[in-house]
Amino acid sequence: MKWIAVLVLALAALPAAAQEWVPMRSAQLQALDKVTARVTIIEARVGSAATFGSLTINLRACQGRSPDEVPDAAAWMEITDSRAAAGAPPAFRGWMFANAPGVNMLEHPVYDIRVLECR
Helix, strand or coil: CHHHHHHHHHHHHHHHHCCCEEECCEEEEEEEECCCCEEEEEEEECCCEEEECCEEEEEEEEEEECCCCCCCEEEEEEEEECCCCCCCCCCEEEEEECCCCCCCCCCCCCEEEEEEEEC
């Protein structure tokens, strides 16, 4: 019975070790203008703002996986639209995930932003 408890504890520790995030300095984002079908790759640095059309993308954090793990990226962003009414909330605020873009995404009629990777 004791070996079962040890096995359960060992297996429980595996997912936690496989989910370690590493802070990165910048993010590579894919921006889409839905009207013109123009796709642009944007390099954004943590703590800086990048623009695409009427959007301002403030990258607050970018986390990646270590090289020995399955590649993934997560970026914390606040995206504002200069065409929004004064006092309107940001168009997006939160984490975006490269491997699960549908989990938390920008809902905008003209633009789409997606995280490709953190560097």
